[in-house]
Amino acid sequence: MASILSGFEYDIFISYRHNDNLDGWVTDFVQNLEKELRGTLKDAVTVYFDKNPHDGLLETHNVDKSLEGKLKCLIFIPIISQTYCDPKSFAWLHEFVAFNKLAQENQLGRDIKLSNGNVASRILPVKIHELDAEDKATIENEIGGMLRAIEFIYKEAGVNRPLKSTDSKADNQNRTDYRNQVNKVANAIKESIQAMKSPASKPSVNLNQVLPSGNKATRSFGKKATWIAVGLMILFALIYAVSQYMDSSETKTRDKSIAVLPFVNMSNDPEQDYFSNGVMEEILTHLFKIGDLRVTSRTSVMGYKGTTKNMIEIGNELQVDHILEGSVQKYGDKVRITVQLIDASNDNHIWAERYDRELKDVFSIQSEVAMQIANALKANLSPELQQRLESNPTTNTEAYDLVLKGREQVGLYYSTFDLAHIDQGLSYFNEAVKLDSNYSNAYAGLARANWVLGQFSPKAGKKFWENAKKFAMKAISLDPNNGLAYAELSEVQFKWEWNKLAAMESLQKAIALAPGDLGVRSDAVYVFQRTNDCARLESESEILNSISPSEGSISDYFIPLCRNNIDQIRKLEAKNYGNHAPAILIHQEKYEECIELLTDQINNQGYSFMSNAILGEAYALAGNSKLAESIVYELNEQSKQRFVSKTSFAAIYFALGNEDKAFEMLEVALKENDPYIHVMMEFYASIYRAKDDPRMASIIERSWIPRKM
Numbered sequence: 001m002a003s004i005l006s007g008f009e010y011d012i013f014i015s016y017r018h019n020d021n022l023d024g025w026v027t028d029f030v031q032n033l034e035k036e037l038r039g040t041l042k043d044a045v046t047v048y049f050d051k052n053p054h055d056g057l058l059e060t061h062n063v064d065k066s067l068e069g070k071l072k073c074l075i076f077i078p079i080i081s082q083t084y085c086d087p088k089s090f091a092w093l094h095e096f097v098a099f100n101k102l103a104q105e106n107q108l109g110r111d112i113k114l115s116n117g118n119v120a121s122r123i124l125p126v127k128i129h130e131l132d133a134e135d136k137a138t139i140e141n142e143i144g145g146m147l148r149a150i151e152f153i154y155k156e157a158g159v160n161r162p163l164k165s166t167d168s169k170a171d172n173q174n175r176t177d178y179r180n181q182v183n184k185v186a187n188a189i190k191e192s193i194q195a196m197k198s199p200a201s202k203p204s205v206n207l208n209q210v211l212p213s214g215n216k217a218t219r220s221f222g223k224k225a226t227w228i229a230v231g232l233m234i235l236f237a238l239i240y241a242v243s244q245y246m247d248s249s250e251t252k253t254r255d256k257s258i259a260v261l262p263f264v265n266m267s268n269d270p271e272q273d274y275f276s277n278g279v280m281e282e283i284l285t286h287l288f289k290i291g292d293l294r295v296t297s298r299t300s301v302m303g304y305k306g307t308t309k310n311m312i313e314i315g316n317e318l319q320v321d322h323i324l325e326g327s328v329q330k331y332g333d334k335v336r337i338t339v340q341l342i343d344a345s346n347d348n349h350i351w352a353e354r355y356d357r358e359l360k361d362v363f364s365i366q367s368e369v370a371m372q373i374a375n376a377l378k379a380n381l382s383p384e385l386q387q388r389l390e391s392n393p394t395t396n397t398e399a400y401d402l403v404l405k406g407r408e409q410v411g412l413y414y415s416t417f418d419l420a421h422i423d424q425g426l427s428y429f430n431e432a433v434k435l436d437s438n439y440s441n442a443y444a445g446l447a448r449a450n451w452v453l454g455q456f457s458p459k460a461g462k463k464f465w466e467n468a469k470k471f472a473m474k475a476i477s478l479d480p481n482n483g484l485a486y487a488e489l490s491e492v493q494f495k496w497e498w499n500k501l502a503a504m505e506s507l508q509k510a511i512a513l514a515p516g517d518l519g520v521r522s523d524a525v526y527v528f529q530r531t532n533d534c535a536r537l538e539s540e541s542e543i544l545n546s547i548s549p550s551e552g553s554i555s556d557y558f559i560p561l562c563r564n565n566i567d568q569i570r571k572l573e574a575k576n577y578g579n580h581a582p583a584i585l586i587h588q589e590k591y592e593e594c595i596e597l598l599t600d601q602i603n604n605q606g607y608s609f610m611s612n613a614i615l616g617e618a619y620a621l622a623g624n625s626k627l628a629e630s631i632v633y634e635l636n637e638q639s640k641q642r643f644v645s646k647t648s649f650a651a652i653y654f655a656l657g658n659e660d661k662a663f664e665m666l667e668v669a670l671k672e673n674d675p676y677i678h679v680m681m682e683f684y685a686s687i688y689r690a691k692d693d694p695r696m697a698s699i700i701e702r703s704w705i706p707r708k709m
Contacts (some may be wrong), residue, residue, distance in 0.1 A: 014026070263325075
């Protein structure tokens, strides 16, 4: 039986590993799909499915012309399982890869324009297992973009199996219904076939290859007329998608909340991770500027890099209604960026777009993505804000690339505590400044690298802090709208100059320029808490909670700490407060639980003088002075190689009951302008307990006197 369209042998080709049909799952799926299609499409469609393993195309058979003919289909449906993405398997190599190549070369192209203006792939994946990260990367590298599949997965704790028609939606953590998922597949097929039958729906340009997928040859769009056509197609698709999304009777009024997940590096080179991370962060920074949006912080999303969780799970965990995911492929002076905005309540697309541009156009792509998100979520964009979003930070792409590398190195320090990363970052930022002496972000990078050295280097001192302030001021002079530079300046003013008024002024400017930047707002909360300004702490905490409940929850610990309400802290579930959990447990006098938690943290995350100090506190308060004293010795040894705050020694001495020695350490911390004196009461419960000692009142008062550098 022929295809609906001439020149094709089948309408649908079902590709699968035979091991995934041992219990008949694939057979049942095909039968149910065929029934659903009969009730969805007026025309009869033909489906190729290898029902008989004895006379069909087996993985042990050689490729022949019969397979090539059968692959000439309109829609290719791979059943993506835990075993499908195997480069040695027949299904992967001679079906998936072969169809991907064939589709890009035939008259329809692999990607087709639907009647609503959106673009869909003729590869329609059905996913029956959560995938390992390497399998997901294999697929995404082959298709040159993010894997978007209709999922048939039943999930419970420790369970990862195909969804069956007999499974209850209520029991499935994914909350998907088998019949509804089959219907989604049928509807997607209907949309695609209708588009292929309509000549007007064919793309006016080839969207498949400007950059190589894997090691394929580079192609180029070329002509201006092509770009005009692409621009119109994007515009119409966006207008339709937004109107459909906002006006649908099935769609509730959505919250303007969004998380941007780490972008996937599609360049087949792990060394390019810095570039995909950098593009993601630049888009995130643009979104922070749009005060009408509620944007999840960088730190909250980075844990989802390489995740196999679906969008519904991630949306629930991050408490957002929308998720942006994307991929980046850099090749020479070309870049491909693919982005997809997802409705986190149902894992459906709102819109998707792929940008194939020159590397020099990367700034305009980032701006376009941010503004499309703002339009889709009906956020307010003033002309002044739009102008800021569209401004290019530099015309030198090499300098931009160096800044991304520098930021990556500074970020790596926080996970490795290896100062060599900071030195490497400084080198990249300095090279960027040489290439473009007016590049504000390069100076902001130098500011951050220097204050990190001032805070963490064993040679910490005045020079690094002075450099940090100088570079932050230079960045601001070059770009008064650089909120990042104001945030770096506030770090110096607060941690080194001990000038809380100047620090808050800089933070307020950073917030005004990037009202959605939760990192900056969190810094403001920390400043108020550390200066015992409880009224302003509560006010800023309310704002932070309204933007991001998950980020603002830390105020549940800070506010009673500021109000000296230990009874309230003792009611908290410590596990909800991350790095502050050990201190909460000490307040709750759960010393053994604190010791167990910190032992696991240190074993899993490596050395941290603060974790070791709290562990020493817990040992001392639990009555094990010998182990507490051994940690004092260990901290002394560590201080020969890296910076160790004197406040950490003070915390253990307070817990041991040696108050004179503890205050001696705090006096040294004052003399050295120790930046950790500002967090000593937040992290060290034993220091907090000495809050009412007149000597502590004197130290607190003196630590906020503005000092001359």
